[in-house]
Amino acid sequence: MKLMNRRRRFLRNALTAAGAGVLAGCDRLSQTDWAPRVLESAEHLTHAVQRVVAPPSAMAREFGEADISPVFRPNGSTNPQTREYRALAADDFRGYALRVGGLVARPLSLSLERLRALPSRTQITRHDCVEGWSVIGKWTGVQLSRVLDLAKPAQRARYVVFRCFDVMDDGHPYYESIGMDDARHPQTLLAYGLNDKPLPTPNGAPLRLRVERQLGYKQAKYLSAIEVVDSLAGIGDGNGGYWEDQGYEWYAGI
Numbered sequence: 001m002k003l004m005n006r007r008r009r010f011l012r013n014a015l016t017a018a019g020a021g022v023l024a025g026c027d028r029l030s031q032t033d034w035a036p037r038v039l040e041s042a043e044h045l046t047h048a049v050q051r052v053v054a055p056p057s058a059m060a061r062e063f064g065e066a067d068i069s070p071v072f073r074p075n076g077s078t079n080p081q082t083r084e085y086r087a088l089a090a091d092d093f094r095g096y097a098l099r100v101g102g103l104v105a106r107p108l109s110l111s112l113e114r115l116r117a118l119p120s121r122t123q124i125t126r127h128d129c130v131e132g133w134s135v136i137g138k139w140t141g142v143q144l145s146r147v148l149d150l151a152k153p154a155q156r157a158r159y160v161v162f163r164c165f166d167v168m169d170d171g172h173p174y175y176e177s178i179g180m181d182d183a184r185h186p187q188t189l190l191a192y193g194l195n196d197k198p199l200p201t202p203n204g205a206p207l208r209l210r211v212e213r214q215l216g217y218k219q220a221k222y223l224s225a226i227e228v229v230d231s232l233a234g235i236g237d238g239n240g241g242y243w244e245d246q247g248y249e250w251y252a253g254i
């Protein structure tokens, strides 16, 4: 998979260089309009290859208590400042509710109490950031598949989009998305606990995603809502996530 990533990066750099040359004098818009469409086909091919190597049902490795990192290093947003988030945090998230909507038969609004009352799963896994560091943590939460079962996605549902409370430096909110295979995977959690304690603020309180066979940036923190959709077009810049909109791969398999 490492090789694939390098090949893709090479391809992207080559395309960017080609774009700069061929489109010299054109505005940047036409460049960005052209490049993603070419890259998209390479991206889909890689996802397909990845699915053959590791089928959708493959489990991520789970570790033992002794492997847990002393500190789960926080990254990206660590203390959202939006008014809505500050107000919820100030009241210890008593007023928090995860909204579940989009292409579902039963839209939901789930308090933390309700989420904690659903059957839970605990798993000790390794988190790999694209920057090149890893930490091992123990997550407790509800399987996303259980929440989807309650909401009843439509037949044509293809993705689950995760909306977050934090706004990044460029003014865009953080968001993420995964496909239905990963959404239904047994290790995919809406996590409210880290290392036997409530999820700390730097790590995404009160609720975050764990999708264990993908890189760190897919693990959306500070969840405000999840949305079931049949297309990622029209959400953010249409690439399925905040970092994806900056050029990172949508399927960040490890």
Ligand SMILES: Nc1nc2c(c(=O)[nH]1)N[C@H]1C(S)=C(S)[C@@H](COP(=O)(O)O)O[C@H]1N2
Pocket: 072, 073, 074, 075, 076, 077, 128, 129, 130, 164, 165, 166, 174, 175, 202, 203, 204, 216, 217, 218, 219, 220, 221, 222
């Ligand atoms: N909402 C939100 N989720 C996010 C981020 C962020 O900035 N905002 N950063 C991502 C990145 S790059 C990583 S590596 C992990 C970091 O999770 P941690 O802070 O618990 O280590 O969260 C991911 N999820």
Ligand SMILES: [Mo]
Pocket: 075, 128, 129, 130, 131, 216, 217
């Ligand atoms: Mo990351």
